[in-house]
Amino acid sequence: MTIIRKSLLAAGIAFAALSPIAAAPAAAQVVKGIGVVSLPAVVANSNAYKVAEQQRPVTYKPQLDQAEARRAAIAAQLQPLVTKFNTDRQANPNNPALQQQAAAIQQIQQSGQQELQQLVQPIALSQAYVTEQIEDKLDTAVQNAAKKKNVQLILDPTQGAVLYADAAYNMTQDVLNELNVLLPSAQLVPPQGWVPRQVRAQQEAAAAANGQAAPTTPPAASSR
Incomplete structure (x- = not known):
């Protein structure tokens, strides 16, 4: 999950929301082994994210x-x-x-x-809460799409590792389809006391440094 979160932070979801997902041509069915996925585009175009943006x-x-x-x-x-x-x-x-x-x-x-x-x-917390719920399903969505397409290596162009990729390698829509199945919608309002993952990590690190137990925070829900 670390790679996925870094990718989202590096690319920015807002920019991805402005970029339509290009459909791969029929040749994508015969491409073996390698795929390219834009994770920010997957998040921004997911049903859970778009519905939350409308409801907020x-x-x-x-x-x-x-x-x-x-x-x-x-x-x-x-x-x-x-x-x-x-x-x-x-x-x-x-x-x-x-x-x-x-x-x-x-x-x-x-x-x-x-x-x-x-x-x-509260609005900023809602945005972070929805994004975290989606992030928690991204790994599984990527794995499911890779298995269905028989792909062993997936690259994310937002990381700067891909200089060129033919559209036939684009699996962004495949991952998006899997994500929409795993998380059709997200909870909009976080539970009382919820804080974003980064804040929780800081709290845990501070507690560990002081030899104390980290404060408990309700995790992001898996579904609505």
Whole structure:
């Protein structure tokens, strides 16, 4: 699973979502031994990922509305301060009060950004939760597709290891089909106390260093 996760991080799911999966020609049936799969494209085009992307704005509408309202309020608070700062600076660039005005504006911007991040944190956790559920099925999806295509070696072009591959080697759709069978949909809302895999690993490492048991966190669900 380590290779798969590194691939996803390196390539970026958002970019893959913009790239359609090219269909392999009929010659793909006679290609033996080697296949090429874009794992970010598999994730971004999976049913579980796309359905979650459609559901999230509805499920988390209160948080999104609250964050937007707060963003507008912060912008309204900053506007007169910025206007006064620009006016005072034009009138007298050496005005000693300008530094205090700039510091006040910066403080409001920083605190506002932190507040907005806190408001949308449930949405970020939802995105991480859905992605982790999909990642947990990727290995099996790749193995199932490889067995069906009688392939012993699969390369991921997003890792930079493949300079060229004929479309006949493209197994991205095959892996996507297997993933959709394994995980038709994903749970959108993580359970109470859930944190992403990377955070769990950091917690476990810190606990091990201190000779303590790592905090228990609900794992990602296998299906919805």
